[in-house]
Amino acid sequence: MASQDITQRFLFENADVRGEMVSADQSYREILAKHDYPEPVKALLGEMLAAAVLLSTTIKFDGLLILQAKSEGPLSTLMVECSSDQAVRGIARYADDLQEGNLTELMPDGVLAITIDPANGQRYQGIVSLEGGSLAAALDGYFANSEQLPTRFRLQADGRIARGFLLQALPADRQLDPEDRAATWQHLNVLADTLTAEELIGLDNATVLHRLFHQEDLRLFDAQVVRFECSCSAERSSNALVSLGKDDLLALLQEQGGRIEVDCQFCNARYEYDADAIEALFSAVDEHARQLH
Incomplete structure (x- = not known):
């Protein structure tokens, strides 16, 4: 066939x-x-x-x-x-x-x-x-x-x-x-x-x-x-990290030696975040909140 x-x-x-x-x-x-x-x-x-x-x-x-x-x-x-x-x-x-x-x-x-x-x-x-x-x-x-x-x-x-x-x-x-x-x-x-x-x-x-x-x-x-088709994405990965809260995420960042890696179990894609990336995530969240108000 x-x-x-x-x-x-x-x-x-x-x-x-x-x-x-x-x-x-x-x-x-x-x-x-x-x-x-x-x-x-x-x-x-x-x-x-x-x-x-x-x-x-x-x-x-x-x-x-x-x-x-x-x-x-x-x-x-x-x-x-x-x-x-x-x-x-x-x-x-x-x-x-x-x-x-x-x-x-x-x-x-x-x-x-x-x-x-x-x-x-x-x-x-x-x-x-x-x-x-x-x-x-x-x-x-x-x-x-x-x-x-x-x-x-x-x-x-x-x-x-x-x-x-x-x-x-x-x-x-x-x-x-x-x-x-x-x-x-x-x-x-x-x-x-x-x-x-x-x-x-x-x-x-x-x-x-x-x-x-x-x-x-x-x-x-x-x-x-x-x-x-894998539905993972940088956006989904970022949203999952934001849901943890900034304090917990910064603590995890320190535990992981300054870099957090998020791996997709389905396709093995890897999304990496350092301190600057974490700050950028929450800056975007704060900006979005200000626009809503």
Whole structure:
């Protein structure tokens, strides 16, 4: 399959079911390039990346979706942020002695948080246990238990490319009979379950959909671009320091030998501040306050 970073929706014309497929290549590699992750972490972070993009397409919002798994195990954190226009960044935290293992082994008794942080409006968060042996199974369970539309995930990543596949039932429109809707949902899921990991990783979207659903009346929409983008900036770094207060910041400056370094965990960008820079920050704050009055 050609290198690509896209997410692409498809719709069954005669059924109340939609789907989405995501492929992350360059964006996935850019995330991995920032840290020297072990192979199991690379794979799970890729699955998390694909899942976050898929989730972002199921919700109408303008802002940020944050998918984060936490545990007390050797893999303590997996986190991916995906904006409403599919800009992504991600990070993992793990023990130095981490060994090979699946999600359950590396993140025992873990929890998965799905957070929607809209540009305008109230922040929302849903939490589910990391059960079922895989991230896809945990997400299936989240939708099954949260009274949302039935949803199925397939996720695959190998440290080179991350792929995701989603089927989701829609509110009754084309099929009004509940038994017909249930039968169609089961039929499409049986077909989707025949997709192998090798096919999901190796085939383009159109080929996968033809392989699975060539007897169905299906519409494939235009692809949307997925890209790596870190939202850190000098301005955000400065605002975080100002929030500490001038006295505490000057004390920290002295402790750090006259220079404060703020590192972005996602992209490894570094923002440095000396005494003159600190004074300039608070002079700007004072000037802004005077203008308001």
